[in-house]
Amino acid sequence: MDWFAKAFIRASLIWFIAGITLGLAMAVHPAWVVYRPAHAHMNLVGFVVMMIFGVGYQMLPRFFGHPIYSRRLASLHIWLANLGLAGLVGGFMIAPSSGAASIPVTSAGGILWALGAYGFAYNMWRTFSLAERRRRANRIQPVEHHLRTSGQ
DSSP states (O other): OOHHHHHHHHHHHHHHHHHHHHHHHHHHSGGGGGGHHHHHHIIIIIIIIHHHHHHHHHHHHHHHTSOOSOHHHHHHHHHHHHHHHHHHHHHHHHHHHHGGGGHHHHHHHHHHHHHHHHHHHHHHHHHHHHHHHHHHHHHHHHHHHHHHHTTO
């Protein structure tokens, strides 16, 4: 398993524990419900989407029988996704006390996270396209070989 797939799965578990912990804190201290956006992003984006990224990097190239288009882009993605989500969550956590001053933190985090997600989509698209191109070439090749060997 590639290191970045493992890193996404591990990150997803860490975000899950963080989200559970914040949810428990909100249950114990109902006034902390103001942190609901952070809690939601920790669980949905942190746990669910990071797990999807990790499993996607592991399984999708194998389903198509072609190596991932860019390991470098996948490596960059793990950093963009986690730093971006940390910025989003941090911005949501400081918003109740700092108001509009939290917007640059949340915005920067969102931009980083989105860049990583766009990179994932691009990387997977290119992987699938290359797999399809190779599959087409393999289908055409036997016909060309047959034509060359039969004298036509």
